[in-house]
Amino acid sequence: MMHGDSKNLRYPDHRTRVGLARRERTRARLLEAALPVFAKHGADAAIIDSIIRQAGVARGTFYNYFQTNEELFVAVAQEVSNELIRVVDPIASRQDSPAGRIACGVILVLGLAQSYRLLAEFVVRGGHAAVAVGTLATEVIPRDIAAAIAAGECAVDDPVLAFDLILGPVLSAFHTIISQPLDVGYPRALAAAILRSLGINAVMARGLAGRDFGEIVVPEGSILRCGRSLGAAS
Amino acid sequence: MMHGDSKNLRYPDHRTRVGLARRERTRARLLEAALPVFAKHGADAAIIDSIIRQAGVARGTFYNYFQTNEELFVAVAQEVSNELIRVVDPIASRQDSPAGRIACGVILVLGLAQSYRLLAEFVVRGGHAAVAVGTLATEVIPRDIAAAIAAGECAVDDPVLAFDLILGPVLSAFHTIISQPLDVGYPRALAAAILRSLGINAVMARGLAGRDFGEIVVPEGSILRCGRSLGAAS
Amino acid sequence: MMHGDSKNLRYPDHRTRVGLARRERTRARLLEAALPVFAKHGADAAIIDSIIRQAGVARGTFYNYFQTNEELFVAVAQEVSNELIRVVDPIASRQDSPAGRIACGVILVLGLAQSYRLLAEFVVRGGHAAVAVGTLATEVIPRDIAAAIAAGECAVDDPVLAFDLILGPVLSAFHTIISQPLDVGYPRALAAAILRSLGINAVMARGLAGRDFGEIVVPEGSILRCGRSLGAAS
Amino acid sequence: MMHGDSKNLRYPDHRTRVGLARRERTRARLLEAALPVFAKHGADAAIIDSIIRQAGVARGTFYNYFQTNEELFVAVAQEVSNELIRVVDPIASRQDSPAGRIACGVILVLGLAQSYRLLAEFVVRGGHAAVAVGTLATEVIPRDIAAAIAAGECAVDDPVLAFDLILGPVLSAFHTIISQPLDVGYPRALAAAILRSLGINAVMARGLAGRDFGEIVVPEGSILRCGRSLGAAS
DNA sequence: CATGAATGAGGGTTCATTCAT
DNA sequence: CATGAATGAACCCTCATTCAT
Numbered sequence: 001m002m003h004g005d006s007k008n009l010r011y012p013d014h015r016t017r018v019g020l021a022r023r024e025r026t027r028a029r030l031l032e033a034a035l036p037v038f039a040k041h042g043a044d045a046a047i048i049d050s051i052i053r054q055a056g057v058a059r060g061t062f063y064n065y066f067q068t069n070e071e072l073f074v075a076v077a078q079e080v081s082n083e084l085i086r087v088v089d090p091i092a093s094r095q096d097s098p099a100g101r102i103a104c105g106v107i108l109v110l111g112l113a114q115s116y117r118l119l120a121e122f123v124v125r126g127g128h129a130a131v132a133v134g135t136l137a138t139e140v141i142p143r144d145i146a147a148a149i150a151a152g153e154c155a156v157d158d159p160v161l162a163f164d165l166i167l168g169p170v171l172s173a174f175h176t177i178i179s180q181p182l183d184v185g186y187p188r189a190l191a192a193a194i195l196r197s198l199g200i201n202a203v204m205a206r207g208l209a210g211r212d213f214g215e216i217v218v219p220e221g222s223i224l225r226c227g228r229s230l231g232a233a234s
Numbered sequence: 235m236m237h238g239d240s241k242n243l244r245y246p247d248h249r250t251r252v253g254l255a256r257r258e259r260t261r262a263r264l265l266e267a268a269l270p271v272f273a274k275h276g277a278d279a280a281i282i283d284s285i286i287r288q289a290g291v292a293r294g295t296f297y298n299y300f301q302t303n304e305e306l307f308v309a310v311a312q313e314v315s316n317e318l319i320r321v322v323d324p325i326a327s328r329q330d331s332p333a334g335r336i337a338c339g340v341i342l343v344l345g346l347a348q349s350y351r352l353l354a355e356f357v358v359r360g361g362h363a364a365v366a367v368g369t370l371a372t373e374v375i376p377r378d379i380a381a382a383i384a385a386g387e388c389a390v391d392d393p394v395l396a397f398d399l400i401l402g403p404v405l406s407a408f409h410t411i412i413s414q415p416l417d418v419g420y421p422r423a424l425a426a427a428i429l430r431s432l433g434i435n436a437v438m439a440r441g442l443a444g445r446d447f448g449e450i451v452v453p454e455g456s457i458l459r460c461g462r463s464l465g466a467a468s
Numbered sequence: 469m470m471h472g473d474s475k476n477l478r479y480p481d482h483r484t485r486v487g488l489a490r491r492e493r494t495r496a497r498l499l500e501a502a503l504p505v506f507a508k509h510g511a512d513a514a515i516i517d518s519i520i521r522q523a524g525v526a527r528g529t530f531y532n533y534f535q536t537n538e539e540l541f542v543a544v545a546q547e548v549s550n551e552l553i554r555v556v557d558p559i560a561s562r563q564d565s566p567a568g569r570i571a572c573g574v575i576l577v578l579g580l581a582q583s584y585r586l587l588a589e590f591v592v593r594g595g596h597a598a599v600a601v602g603t604l605a606t607e608v609i610p611r612d613i614a615a616a617i618a619a620g621e622c623a624v625d626d627p628v629l630a631f632d633l634i635l636g637p638v639l640s641a642f643h644t645i646i647s648q649p650l651d652v653g654y655p656r657a658l659a660a661a662i663l664r665s666l667g668i669n670a671v672m673a674r675g676l677a678g679r680d681f682g683e684i685v686v687p688e689g690s691i692l693r694c695g696r697s698l699g700a701a702s
Numbered sequence: 703m704m705h706g707d708s709k710n711l712r713y714p715d716h717r718t719r720v721g722l723a724r725r726e727r728t729r730a731r732l733l734e735a736a737l738p739v740f741a742k743h744g745a746d747a748a749i750i751d752s753i754i755r756q757a758g759v760a761r762g763t764f765y766n767y768f769q770t771n772e773e774l775f776v777a778v779a780q781e782v783s784n785e786l787i788r789v790v791d792p793i794a795s796r797q798d799s800p801a802g803r804i805a806c807g808v809i810l811v812l813g814l815a816q817s818y819r820l821l822a823e824f825v826v827r828g829g830h831a832a833v834a835v836g837t838l839a840t841e842v843i844p845r846d847i848a849a850a851i852a853a854g855e856c857a858v859d860d861p862v863l864a865f866d867l868i869l870g871p872v873l874s875a876f877h878t879i880i881s882q883p884l885d886v887g888y889p890r891a892l893a894a895a896i897l898r899s900l901g902i903n904a905v906m907a908r909g910l911a912g913r914d915f916g917e918i919v920v921p922e923g924s925i926l927r928c929g930r931s932l933g934a935a936s
Numbered sequence: 937c938a939t940g941a942a943t944g945a946g947g948g949t950t951c952a953t954t955c956a957t
Numbered sequence: 958c959a960t961g962a963a964t965g966a967a968c969c970c971t972c973a974t975t976c977a978t
Binding site: 945947952 | 959960961962963964965966967968969970971972973974975976977978
């Protein structure tokens with residue numbers, strides 16, 4: 001601790017590595033502190049004060065990580081998007097049809113929104129801006145839509161329309177989730193309705209939306225768990 | 235009233251009437267000035283400056299009408315909601331089935347959003363808050379949903395779910411409208427998809443969404459025309 | 469009512485008289501409405517709104533009576549001062565010595581402040597400004613002081629000092645009155661102490677301050693009763 | 703601490719110390735800037751602008767130190783109270799009797815008010831609120847009163863009354879000081895009168911109020927000197 | 937890199953006052 | 958004279974951002 005003792009004579013490397021890890025850690029703390037604030041007050045909220053207090057860093061430190069309010073919002077949205085993919089995609093990929101993957105994704109995401117209220121609030125308050133960034137809306141969903149169209153499962157041939165038919169009800173459902181207790185059958189019924197809107201017949205829609213997708217696991221420390229672990233942190 | 239009446243011996247009445255008219259006029263000016271600002275910057279924007287400048291009233295005048303930002307937002311949202319009903323409902327009511335009315339409403343509203351860009355932006359930026367007030371979301375749509383369920387047209391029997399299946403795609407469509415040129419068939423295709431999601435068979439959905447609803451007329455001076463008549467005023 | 473009927477053919481006089489009476493009445497209403505506001509918020513308070521509301525007159529009407537905030541304050545202070553003199557002086561004048569009149573005045577005024585809390589608050593919040601106007605501080609008290617000095621009763625020969633020795637404790641007592649229940653003997657003890665400070669010997673001081681001054685009567689409608697008759701007014 | 707220590711490896715400490723010092727300095731600047739404003743316009747004045755201009759700090763800086771107008775007023779009043787004690791008490795303590803200490807305190811304070819006009823104005827405009835905070839009115843004076851009563855020097859046995867008999871004339875004297883040149887004998891005559899009001903006989907009162915208390919010294923930089931050293935500061 | 941005091945633009949809000957009716 | 962809508966100067970306060978340490 002004082003100065004050069006034997007252990008870290010080759011410390012340039014060590015210092016670099018330690019520094020990077022600390023940087024990552026601080027960045028994560030800031031993102032986690034930001035999500036609840038954005039969830040409560042929207043993307044344009046006055047935030048820095050709450051965030052640095054919650055993250056336990058100094059005012060100036062914030063600017064070593066994010067130059068502007070919006071940069072932070074985008075970073076949070078991206079992190080959320082990535083986490084959703086990380087958690088949902090492995091399960092949805094097990095479905096053999098694009099439509100099945102869509103139904104599975106919708107149902108799992110609604111389940112997450114029910115378990116992690118802040119996630120739902122963040123998306124509802126952020127609106128499309130919370131969704132437009134990240135690869136979820138720009139790659140994953142469009143990919144499934146394209147596959148469904150290609151497979152002839154989707155009678156709606158306009159990808160833009162199909163996107164609105166999926167995202168619209170899900171966002172509306174998020175809003176419903178944060179304002180009232182949800183009927184137990186709601187998520188699967190919504191998924192089936194979305195499939196029907198895409199042109200899948202009612203019987204098949206019910207079948208795809210009725211499957212068992214197994215347990216969904218959100219890793220410890222994921223930003224999605226935000227608001228749960230309060231008190232666990234220092 | 236005419237002129238005579240020797241001077242204006244009964245002028246307290248006259249004064250009251252003139253005062254009220256002036257008040258109404260100023261209030262309307264404020265609402266019209268507010269909509270574009272909310273459309274650009276969302277419900278929580280810092281706004282008063284822009285609004286009073288656009289409305290051409292003094293700073294203090296604003297507070298004679300609205301105590302808070304939110305009060306103004308709600309007033310605008312209500313005005314928009316009322317105007318939508320005033321314009322759309324007479325046409326939709328001509329449809330003989332609840333599902334037909336829903337399709338008609340969706341198509342007309344999308345048409346309005348295309349013609350009046352600020353309307354679309356206001357709703358998208360305002361999100362559910364822009365829709366939750368006023369009787370559109372609380373009475374008109376629920377009433378049609380209930381009627382459709384009662385008529386056996388709607389396989390979705392959860393009114394909350396049905397609401398999300400209608401509003402969700404429409405809001406998403408509004409977002410699409412403000413970000414890209416819309417395929418000409420998009421509105422009717424969306425309406426048909428919504429009907430399908432509600433459990434109406436594809437053929438009937440296409441039929442209901444394909445009808446001719448006649449010309450839609452937005453009265454001169456309606457808040458919906460906001461952003462069109464700039465320059466005509468004052 | 470319509471126009472000239474017999475009754476008021478000589479109505480210029482009548483109208484003038486009625487007008488003057490109404491004017492006086494409105495003015496009084498404004499003063500009575502002002503005192504509580506000054507009492508609660510001090511001389512520099514934002515007042516016009518509360519006052520016109522309480523007095524039941526229109527905004528513009530106020531300016532037909534008082535041009536500025538301060539003009540109103542001075543008017544209230546003068547009215548208070550005049551009323552105090554009107555109520556107290558007839559009783560104090562019965563005392564045969566100047567010192568007796570001083571003691572009597574002090575004791576009666578403290579009694580009034582106890583009965584009419586708003587009076588006490590008005591004076592405390594207004595400070596010397598509430599006292600400096602009006603003839604109480606500029607004529608009545610100085611006259612008694614001069615008489616006492618002339619009569620050889622007052623060892624303090626500086627009238628300014630004597631004035632401070634009387635007014636200071638009384639104002640301090642007002643402050644005490646509004647912040648805590650007063651010991652029953654406080655007013656007479658204070659009066660005696662003031663006399664001692666002026667150089668009157670303790671025995672005589674106690675004697676003068678111990679007399680019975682009879683009942684004090686505040687006329688119905690006096691501004692001093694402010695805050696009592698709430699509900700009686702329209 | 704000295705210098706060496708190779709660079710400044712432990713500079714967090716250094717930073718903290720420097721930061722604290724700067725904070726204290728800024729706070730003092732604000733208090734010094736505030737006193738004259740309160741002195742001119744009273745405790746409820748709209749002030750922040752004048753204060754920050756005079757103190758030479760930015761608008762936002764003010765709010766890093768005081769949340770409200772009143773908080774600032776209290777801070778100034780406390781500082782004034784503390785300074786008065788710091789300056790007067792060492793001298794008054796040399797008196798061997800409680801009554802002597804009271805007389806000494808009164809005389810010295812009046813002297814200060816004569817030398818430092820702003821002090822007098824601040825107290826007069828602030829009224830009892832300017833005196834109620836701080837230990838002067840709540841501890842020092844009551845302690846002397848209690849001691850005087852215990853020593854049998856004070857015939858007034860109600861501490862509240864005794865307090866009013868001391869504070870009242872002094873405040874009134876402050877008012878006199880700011881409105882007219884004071885007779886040279888006024889302070890000692892007032893002190894003697896106060897002692898008489900407390901029940902001390904005239905001869906002793908004159909004796910105690912006639913002593914020589916030596917030179918009173920107000921330290922450089924004390925808030926009491928406010929309005930004197932303008933230009934001396936940065 | 938971290939710190940946090942200072943900044944000041946950018947917004948909000950009040951309220952005495954005016955003036956057409 | 959009474960009315961009250963409109964006015965706008967003069968305040969208030971926040972919070973993203975900078976920078977010396």
